[in-house]
Structures are given as C-alpha cells and as structure tokens.
Amino acid sequence: MNWHFLGGTSEVTGSKHILETQQARILFDCGLFQGRRKQADEINHTLDFTVESIDAMVLSHAHIDHCGNIPTLAKRGYRNPVHATSATADLLPVMLRDSAHIHESDAAYLNQKTNRKGLPPIIPLYTLEDAEASFPLLRVHQYNEPIELPGGIRLTHVDAGHILGAALALIEVPREGRAPLRIGYAVDLGRHNLPLLEDPVQMTDLDVLICESTYGGREHGDALDAEAALGDAINRTIARGGKVLLPTFALERAQEIIYHISSLRAKNVIPDVPVFMDSPMAQALSTIFEKNHTYFDAEYKALHKQVGSVITPPWLTFTATVDESKSITSSKEPSIVLAASGMAEHGRILHHLKHGIEDEKNLVLFVGYQAANTLGRRLINGESPVRIFGDMFDVGAEIGVINAFSAHAGRSELRDYIQKARPKQVFLVHGEQEQREALAKLVQDELRIPVALPNNGDVVDFDALD
Numbered sequence: 001m002n003w004h005f006l007g008g009t010s011e012v013t014g015s016k017h018i019l020e021t022q023q024a025r026i027l028f029d030c031g032l033f034q035g036r037r038k039q040a041d042e043i044n045h046t047l048d049f050t051v052e053s054i055d056a057m058v059l060s061h062a063h064i065d066h067c068g069n070i071p072t073l074a075k076r077g078y079r080n081p082v083h084a085t086s087a088t089a090d091l092l093p094v095m096l097r098d099s100a101h102i103h104e105s106d107a108a109y110l111n112q113k114t115n116r117k118g119l120p121p122i123i124p125l126y127t128l129e130d131a132e133a134s135f136p137l138l139r140v141h142q143y144n145e146p147i148e149l150p151g152g153i154r155l156t157h158v159d160a161g162h163i164l165g166a167a168l169a170l171i172e173v174p175r176e177g178r179a180p181l182r183i184g185y186a187v188d189l190g191r192h193n194l195p196l197l198e199d200p201v202q203m204t205d206l207d208v209l210i211c212e213s214t215y216g217g218r219e220h221g222d223a224l225d226a227e228a229a230l231g232d233a234i235n236r237t238i239a240r241g242g243k244v245l246l247p248t249f250a251l252e253r254a255q256e257i258i259y260h261i262s263s264l265r266a267k268n269v270i271p272d273v274p275v276f277m278d279s280p281m282a283q284a285l286s287t288i289f290e291k292n293h294t295y296f297d298a299e300y301k302a303l304h305k306q307v308g309s310v311i312t313p314p315w316l317t318f319t320a321t322v323d324e325s326k327s328i329t330s331s332k333e334p335s336i337v338l339a340a341s342g343m344a345e346h347g348r349i350l351h352h353l354k355h356g357i358e359d360e361k362n363l364v365l366f367v368g369y370q371a372a373n374t375l376g377r378r379l380i381n382g383e384s385p386v387r388i389f390g391d392m393f394d395v396g397a398e399i400g401v402i403n404a405f406s407a408h409a410g411r412s413e414l415r416d417y418i419q420k421a422r423p424k425q426v427f428l429v430h431g432e433q434e435q436r437e438a439l440a441k442l443v444q445d446e447l448r449i450p451v452a453l454p455n456n457g458d459v460v461d462f463d464a465l466d
C-alpha cells in the first residue's frame with residue numbers, strides 16, 4: 001500500500017497525492033503550482049502519472065492550489081469520477097472557468113511577442129473547454145457520508161473548517177487478516193471560530209495522518225478578534241471622511257468580510273455607509289454561498305434570523321461593469337470598497353488604489369497573506385512611492401493589516417489537532433521547509449509521535465510502518 005507524495009510537500013501550492021493498493025489507484029487533489037512562470041509551466045504540465053492509471057479522484061476543496069489542474073486531467077482523457085462535497089462541486093466551475101480564462105489570456109498576450117518573432121505559438125495549460133469537460137466527472141456527497149471507492153477503500157469527508165465545502169478525508173484501506181488502515185488527509189486544515197464555518201471535525205485513532213503545516217512555526221491572532229479589529233479600522237476611516245479600500249480574494253474572504261460588516265451594522269458598531277463589492281467573480285461566488293447556507297454555523301444562522309441575508313444583503317452594491325466600477329473611484333463619499341486581487345497584484349483593486357492611495361483620509365486594509373514581491377507586501381513594508389499601472393504614487397493613505405482572518409490552523413491549533421488524532425505516524429506537507437521543521441520538532445519533542453517530512457516524488461509504504 002503505497003502513498004505517492006507528488007506535489008505540495010515543502011511548498012504550499014500544487015497539492016497532489018496518490019494512494020496505491022494492489023487493486024486501485026486513487027488521486028487526492030490535483031492542484032495548480034503557483035510561482036514564477038517558467039517553473040510553474042513545467043510543473044503544471046507534468047502530472048507524474050498517466051490518467052489511465054487513476055481509478056478515482058478525491059477533491060478536498062475549491063482552492064485553486066488543490067483543484068486548479070483538474071482540467072489538465074480532463075484534457076488528457078481522464079473520465080473517472082471526481083468525488084467532492086456538494087458545496088465544493090458548486091464552487092468548482094466558477095474557480096476553473098476563471099483559471100482557464102487566465103491561462104488563455106496569458107497565452108494570447110505572450111503570443112503577440114512570439115508571433116512577431118516567428119516562434120511557435122504558446123499553448124495554454126488548458127482552455128475553457130478542458131475545464132468544462134471536467135464538470136460532468138463530479139460526484140457529489142455530503143459530510144459524514146461513507147463513499148465506496150475502487151479496491152474496497154472507504155472514504156468519509158468531514159468538515160475541515162477551512163472554506164465553504166472544504167473536507168478532511170478519512171480513508172480506510174482494507175487489509176488481509178487485519179483491521180483496515182486508517183489514514184487521515186488534513187490538507188488544508190482550518191481553524192476554530194472562523195466566521196460562517198463550523199469548526200474542523202477531529203479525526204481520531206488514525207494510523208497515519210497527512211497534515212498541512214502552512215503555519216507550523218507561527219501563530220496568528222485569534223479569529224474571534226478579527227471582527228472588532230475590522231470595526232475599529234472602519235470607524236476611524238469613516239470618522240475622517242475617508243474610504244476603506246480592501247483588497248480581497250474572491251473566494252471565502254470576501255464573503256466573510258461582508259458577514260462581519262453585517263454583524264457590525266446589526267450591533268450599531270459602525271455607521272451605515274455604502275459598501276461595494278467590485279468583483280464579478282466574488283458576486284458569482286457569493287450567490288453560491290447563499291445557496292449552500294446549510295453548511296454554515298449557529299452564529300451565522302442566528303444573525304441571518306435577526307437581519308436577513310448577511311452575504312448578499314440589500315445594502316451591498318455589486319458592480320458588474322467597468323463603468324460602475326469607475327463611478328466608485330470618482331466618488332468622494334466615505335465608503336467601503338472590496339475588490340480583487342487579495343495581494344493587490346492585478347484586478348480592479350488597482351484602479352481604486354491608483355485613485356485613492358495618495359489620500360491621507362483613506363485606509364488600505366489587508367486581510368490576507370501577502371506573498372513576497374507583491375504590491376500588497378511592499379505597501380505593508382512601508383514602501384513609498386509605489387508603482388501602479390506604470391506610474392509612481394506617494395502612499396498617503398493609512399496601510400492596515402488584520403492577520404486574524406487566516407483560514408489555516410496556526411501552530412498550536414496544528415499541535416492540538418495532531419495530538420487528538422493520535423496517529424502512529426505523521427507526515428507533514430503543504431508548508432515551506434522552515435514551517436514544516438518547526439512543527440516537526442514540536443510533534444517529535446512534545447507529542448512524541450514519529451514525524452516525517454516527505455519530498456515531492458517520495459513513495460512510502462504505509463503497510464510497512466508498523
């Protein structure tokens with residue numbers, strides 16, 4: 001019984017694993033590797049297996065670093081099932097169509113240059129057609145529903161508490177003359193007290209736990225403090241007559257921020273100023289969140305009962321066209337503007353920053369992780385002036401950061417989860433090396449559980465572990 005670690009081991013993108021028994025090969029996640037173009041192209045084109053050898057696929061959630069290379073499977077002829085929760089299956093078409101659009105337009109842009117030089121055209125990793133060919137493969141399940149996979153393998157999805165529909169996988173593999181081997185796949189693992197979401201479900205009595213380690217060496221603020229910090233930031237900006245410009249990811253974080261604003265308005269903590277969601281993708285995803293409201297926690301249900309919709313409330317303006325978007329940038333009225341992308345690298349947020357970043361009354365508020373070399377990271381580091389659309393702008397606006405929104409378990413949350421899972425062996429993946437090593441030390445020294453840090457390409461026989 002072999003586990004193949006194919007991607008997303010000492011990095012946080014490109015998650016890809018295969019469980020192989022004598023009878024079956026099951027693929028867990030098929031994520032997009034994100035990084036510098038040349039390296040990303042090479043990695044994403046290489047699947048490290050033939051699609052004919054895969055009997056079924058299991059998808060943990062709709063983040064692009066876990067699902068973003070499914071269209072490549074379809075393009076190469078994969079036609080077996082892809083098992084996911086119903087919410088993940090609803091989110092997937094929006095995420096993959098957007099990803100296909102990015103790949104197609106990137107290739108078209110590059111081909112302007114290659115055409116001029118007479119070079120062969122660049123083929124996009126996949127197209128909209130490839131993405132759409134993968135949708136009929138989805139098989140939809142609920143949490144806690146046992147799923148029979150080929151080879152007698154039994155799979156149960158439980159709530160990961162990470163984003164809407166995200167699942168941890170409990171995998172039970174039959175063994176001759178012995179109890180089934182219990183494998184826990186916790187990639188990605190969420191946190192307690194996140195808005196909208198139920199807390200992660202604890203898997204127990206595992207033989208093997210494959211666990212993410214994004215924040216293996218770090219803590220982030222308590223999720224319960226995020227709303228108060230958001231309220232303070234909004235109040236001080238509105239009080240000085242400014243706008244809150246909020247770069248955000250379209251999936252999950254955008255809906256969480258609107259939920260918090262709903263809650264702050266219901267408690268009269270913040271004034272009723274105009275709120276704009278300037279992202280057609282976030283609008284499409286928000287509609288899917290409303291449809292899947294049964295996934296959400298008791299706090300959501302209580303607030304919904306009190307004030308009605310808290311994800312697409314009537315006071316929230318979605319801007320569809322570029323003209324509508326421009327009319328927000330020209331208005332001087334205090335307001336809250338959410339727009340993608342979350343790291344302010346591209347997307348409509350750049351227009352809002354171009355028009356608003358010099359104004360001392362405004363606040364640019366970051367509510368997500370900012371990778372190195374992004375405009376978001378430069379602003380947080382206090383750089384000024386900064387380049388936006390080729391022009392330099394002095395940073396007059398206040399730059400704010402709230403870290404407590406993270407959707408990943410922090411160091412002590414990871415330790416607690418691993419401790420309660422009581423695995424015989426832990427494999428740490430989905431973390432930069434220094435984060436994995438920091439968590440490995442904690443697991444080894446404090447919990448006294450054997451821990452391994454596999455690399456991409458490693459194959460481990462789980463049967464031989466005990």
Ligand SMILES: [Zn+2]
Nearest residue numbers: 061063162188
């Ligand atoms: Zn994720």
